[in-house]
Amino acid sequence: MDAIMLQEKLVERLLCPRVRTARQKEKQYVGFATLPNQVHRKSVKKGFDFTLMVAGESGMGKSTLVNSLFLTDLYKERKLLNAEERINQTVEIIKHTVDIEEKGVKLKLTIVDTPGFGDAVNNNECWKPITDYIDQQFEQYFRDESGLNRKNIQDNRVHCCLYFIPPFGHGLRPVDVEFMKALHEKVNIIPLIAKADCLTPNEIKKLKDRIREEIDKFGIKVYQFPECDSDEDEEFKQLDKELKECTPFAVIGSNTVVEARGQRVRGRLYPWGIVEVENQSHCDFVKLRNMLIRSHMHDLKDVTCDVHYENYRAQCIQEMTSKLAQDNRMESPIPILPLSTPDVETEKLIKLKDEELKRMQEMLNKMQQQMHDKEQ
Amino acid sequence: MSESAKPHHPSPQVKGEKTHASDFSYVGIDAILEQMRRKAMKQGFELNIMVVGQSGLGKSTLMNTLFKSKVSRKSVQPNPEERIPKTIEIKSISHDIEEKGVRMKLTVIDTPGFGDHINNENCWQPIMKFINDQYEAYLQEEININRKKRIPDSRVHCCIYFIPPTGHCLRPLDVEFMRRLSKVVNIVPVIAKADTLTLEERDFFKQTIREELRANGIDVYPQKEFDEDADDRMINDKIREMIPFAVVGSDQEYQVNGKRILGRKTKWGTIEVENIGHCEFAYLRDLLIRTHMQNIKDITGSIHYETYRVRRLNESNAHFKSQPSDQPAVQPKANGQPEVKPSAPQANGVAAKHEVMSHEM
Numbered sequence: 166m167d168a169i170m171l172q173e174k175l176v177e178r179l180l181c182p183r184v185r186t187a188r189q190k191e192k193q194y195v196g197f198a199t200l201p202n203q204v205h206r207k208s209v210k211k212g213f214d215f216t217l218m219v220a221g222e223s224g225m226g227k228s229t230l231v232n233s234l235f236l237t238d239l240y241k242e243r244k245l246l247n248a249e250e251r252i253n254q255t256v257e258i259i260k261h262t263v264d265i266e267e268k269g270v271k272l273k274l275t276i277v278d279t280p281g282f283g284d285a286v287n288n289n290e291c292w293k294p295i296t297d298y299i300d301q302q303f304e305q306y307f308r309d310e311s312g313l314n315r316k317n318i319q320d321n322r323v324h325c326c327l328y329f330i331p332p333f334g335h336g337l338r339p340v341d342v343e344f345m346k347a348l349h350e351k352v353n354i355i356p357l358i359a360k361a362d363c364l365t366p367n368e369i370k371k372l373k374d375r376i377r378e379e380i381d382k383f384g385i386k387v388y389q390f391p392e393c394d395s396d397e398d399e400e401f402k403q404l405d406k407e408l409k410e411c412t413p414f415a416v417i418g419s420n421t422v423v424e425a426r427g428q429r430v431r432g433r434l435y436p437w438g439i440v441e442v443e444n445q446s447h448c449d450f451v452k453l454r455n456m457l458i459r460s461h462m463h464d465l466k467d468v469t470c471d472v473h474y475e476n477y478r479a480q481c482i483q484e485m486t487s488k489l490a491q492d493n494r495m496e497s498p499i500p501i502l503p504l505s506t507p508d509v510e511t512e513k514l515i516k517l518k519d520e521e522l523k524r525m526q527e528m529l530n531k532m533q534q535q536m537h538d539k540e541q
Numbered sequence: 542m543s544e545s546a547k548p549h550h551p552s553p554q555v556k557g558e559k560t561h562a563s564d565f566s567y568v569g570i571d572a573i574l575e576q577m578r579r580k581a582m583k584q585g586f587e588l589n590i591m592v593v594g595q596s597g598l599g600k601s602t603l604m605n606t607l608f609k610s611k612v613s614r615k616s617v618q619p620n621p622e623e624r625i626p627k628t629i630e631i632k633s634i635s636h637d638i639e640e641k642g643v644r645m646k647l648t649v650i651d652t653p654g655f656g657d658h659i660n661n662e663n664c665w666q667p668i669m670k671f672i673n674d675q676y677e678a679y680l681q682e683e684i685n686i687n688r689k690k691r692i693p694d695s696r697v698h699c700c701i702y703f704i705p706p707t708g709h710c711l712r713p714l715d716v717e718f719m720r721r722l723s724k725v726v727n728i729v730p731v732i733a734k735a736d737t738l739t740l741e742e743r744d745f746f747k748q749t750i751r752e753e754l755r756a757n758g759i760d761v762y763p764q765k766e767f768d769e770d771a772d773d774r775m776i777n778d779k780i781r782e783m784i785p786f787a788v789v790g791s792d793q794e795y796q797v798n799g800k801r802i803l804g805r806k807t808k809w810g811t812i813e814v815e816n817i818g819h820c821e822f823a824y825l826r827d828l829l830i831r832t833h834m835q836n837i838k839d840i841t842g843s844i845h846y847e848t849y850r851v852r853r854l855n856e857s858n859a860h861f862k863s864q865p866s867d868q869p870a871v872q873p874k875a876n877g878q879p880e881v882k883p884s885a886p887q888a889n890g891v892a893a894k895h896e897v898m899s900h901e902m
Contacts, residue, residue, distance in 0.1 A: 224707020334597035363737035438810025
């Protein structure tokens with residue numbers, strides 16, 4: 166009721182000033198142009214959430230970059246392992262959640278960290294814990310969606326994965342290729358060149374070209390920026406084009422503030438100069454931040470929902486229906502995920518109960534028939 | 542009489558030297574230094590350096606920078622492919638370089654494929670085998686009856702291990718490799734591409750590395766136990782406080798302050814390779830070439846090689862005693878690798894057959 170009254174008030178306000186002058190013209194105006202405002206207001210109240218995964222070998226500057234991107238310090242309590250402890254380390258998944266607010270808009274940011282990835286001597290299948298985690302989140306969401314109470318579904322699905330490629334190599338290494346191939350159909354991958362301050366501008370260009378070539382060669386589907394609408398202005402289109410040609414972004418992060426050119430900026434102080442994180446001619450950090458947060462955050466979420474999650478869901482349903490067909494059970498109209506894979510005991514019980522039900526149904530039918538006969 | 546026993550000979554009157562005509566006790570023993578120098582200049586020196594590390598850490602560039610000429614494998618190949626080989630290869634390239642009349646035969650041994658695969662287990666085995674093979678070849682030459690006047694020395698004198706500049710600590714692969722190889726060869730660890738670390742990060746990283754080397758019992762060059770005297774110890778202690786050296790390599794020249802220097806030019810400044818304030822390349826070069834080169838070769842010859850030799854001869858003696866003399870002994874090596882057909886030296890002086898390792902030239 167409230168919403169309707171509000172709508173009417175808005176429409177009135179829009180019409181009012183013109184009431185005496187051009188009422189004829191305004192008769193065509195219905196008022197649903199205010200819908201975006203309503204959506205805006207509602208979402209601001211609800212708040213946004215975003216899950217970002219960072220993956221790469223240790224020492225690539227992942228935590229520093231995350232801190233620089235979101236201007237927080239998420240890793241205060243972290244303790245780094247030494248080499249001996251790392252020998253027996255397996256890949257873990259650690260989540261950090263932080264609530265950030267800016268100009269009244271609330272963001273619940275979850276960073277999924279993957280310590281131990283690529284650090285061992287034998288890194289066979291070191292991406293498996295990560296793919297398992299992503300699948301788990303999809304499964305959780307799938308269950309919640311098919312459940313009874315859908316009002317407060319928690320969306321823990323990973324919206325984006327930043328993959329840190331070391332700048333020391335000559336392109337993608339075998340472990341990079343395998344990781345991205347295992348994950349490109351499950352999550353939006355954005356490859357980054359880490360610690361880009363050890364490369365000269367020529368080297369960066371060569372490395373980027375090489376990486377782009379290899380991504381094409383191996384058929385890896387990284388996150389593609391959506392095409393701009395044709396009615397956007399030229400400046401925007403130009404920016405968009407530049408952005409696309411810059412991938413993969415060569416980034417530098419910093420936890421410290423230094424004095425450069427009379428200003429205090431985030432940067433790294435070397436004996437030969439100062440690297441400024443937010444200087445576009447030094448690295449692509451600003452481009453990454455703009456793309457990730459300022460322009461494409463929502464698109465990342467959309468692609469996760471519409472493409473990756475749907476792929477998972479289709480796969481899941483296909484598996485279930487083929488399993489059901491095998492078991493010779495009646496196909497239910499709405500595919501419902503079984504609560505848990507039933508073990509042998511409960512299977513037996515279910516079968517017994519089924520048979521009992523059948524018998525009772527038959528008895529009922531017989532009694533009904535008898536009564537019917539009696540009546541006649 | 543002591544008077545007549547003193548030899549009367551004129552002391553060598555070299556221009557600029559102090560005349561010893563008035564010094565009755567001068568014998569002239571110190572002239573041997575001059576003789577040795579002349580001989581060494583005629584003979585020339587040999588140096589074999591092995592570089593080990595993941596691809597892309599700047600190994601070839603560093604070698605070129607160290608010797609100020611294109612000595613690395615990549616500079617010699619016409620079209621260097623940058624693919625990662627499926628198994629670890631060992632490629633050695635030899636060059637003859639000369640400076641101020643001193644000739645040196647420098648062999649750079651490259652190990653492409655190390656640490657680049659997904660599963661890097663036992664990637665140090667081909668390298669250990671290569672080093673031991675060089676020792677074996679030298680041994681066979683030595684125990685030959687008609688041996689050459691100067692045995693060609695293909696033993697690896699020094700192994701430079703490149704640590705990626707993560708800034709945290711050593712990786713398990715680094716520890717495993719260095720632990721095994723520090724027992725057979727002189728290892729000099731360096732932090733590669735050090736222009737990605739600020740000075741504080743660099744110090745912290747070095748400290749962590751030193752602690753981890755200590756904790757794992759890894760003895761890198763200069764080894765504490767081989768210090769000969771107090772002077773040596775003092776000098777080497779200073780070096781031990783500084784390893785691993787944080788190096789930056791470059792073969793491009795730039796103009797800085799009116800001078801032409803080797804460096805890397807970025808948008809925020811130029812890194813000068815030979816500037817001690819920027820990186821520690823100069824220290825590495827001094828260590829390897831200007832001050833400790835002979836010491837490195839000595840330790841390889843007198844300690845690592847001797848250890849190998851003792852072990853091999855013991856093995857073959859033990860085997861020899863337990864087997865009839867005309868059967869060639871096939872020895873399993875102490876570390877479990879099967880040996881490939883060297884025969885034990887026989888009592889009647891028949892020359893043992895020897896393997897000759899040929900290097901890719």
